[in-house]
Amino acid sequence: MPVELPASTAHRRGDGNLPYLDEEGFVLRMLRIPADIPVLHDWFTRDYATFWLMQDKTADEIQAIYQALMDSGHATAYLGLRDGRPAFMAECYDPFHDRIRQHYAPQPGDLGMHFFVGPAARPVAGYTRSVFRALMRFMFLHLGARRIVVEPDANNRKIHVLNRAMGFVYDRNVPFEEKIASLAFCTRAQFEHAVQAAPEEVHS
Template sequence: MRPSPESAVAVMTAASASAQAAPPTYTSPGGLVFRRLAIPDDIPLIHAWFQQPHAKFWCLQGSSVAEVRDLYAAQLACGFRDVHIGSLGGEPVVLAESYDPRFDQLADHYAVQPGDLGMHICVAPARRPVRGFSRRVFQAVMDLMFDGLGARRVVVEPDAHNERIHVLNKTFGFVYRGDVQLREKVASLALCTRADFRTALQHLQEIPA
């Protein structure tokens, strides 16, 4: 169950203070540089990403720039969500959202543990196909969650029909717990500990090129 409004306010205040103290950027071992989303500067860029076919599960196709701006302004103001842009070689390539699941509807569907961190990811549309690019970006976002933001366990709830993200999740160690009915979708709940992630990386290194 979600915390009471009183305890939520206290923890959100602490979360906000922690976010202010965190480094403004994080560089993954794979070379991606993450910084916090800048409003309004980054909004036209991510709005364009959301209009692409591969981003249909974000349910923002047809939205206006102003609507996306207001959405992310509210997320950053709430105190238990954070948003980062990851760049490679100076070019933005991924949007990474993180959130404290204690204050999300997901808390009604599984037992939240200390150190759990929810994650959403939207990879920028590729200008040209690059083999292994999505995996490289996904791994960098996971590094951000564990090493940059201090997660003990990463939680995801993708649309049950989003087969592409299910493949990536499982590749990097997520264990699926079944489907749950959220307000806006039927979601597949999956969890990944740091140990799960490291084991998955070891397995990937053992696969012949």
């Protein structure tokens, strides 16, 4: 019988086996501070990063934010690479220790997630969806998540399309200090069904 890990360690399951190589060619490793901060600062201050809410942050402020996240004991940031180049950043967190628990009752195996896709070296059709698929597989297969929880800004229409394409089921909108968030959940079975049921759409 599998041993259930304490909720506070869920986001770090499998970290000892990093870097993780995904079937679509992405490599994930833990964020390196301060080495990776210039990359994040460049990404987060670009015009398309509005919903990340860090466009006005300095590199030092971003470093402090991610150092606190990594030191928290209940969240981890990862950098995804493609062909050796930084491609995306993901935050995986334990909902039992996050403000999201004010709006739903976390279950064992729940894992929260935020992700940011950096600018591609060249335009590639379906690039963001391939990043999303790689991250979902990483969380289910490597981190051992049973269910992934997201709470994007209700006004972020693009991410809602992506979330639903990956199998997320939307529950309701909930108030956060800086946004109205849309609470959504996805199990491994829902993710696998979504990818298999609409391969033309998901891989486009």
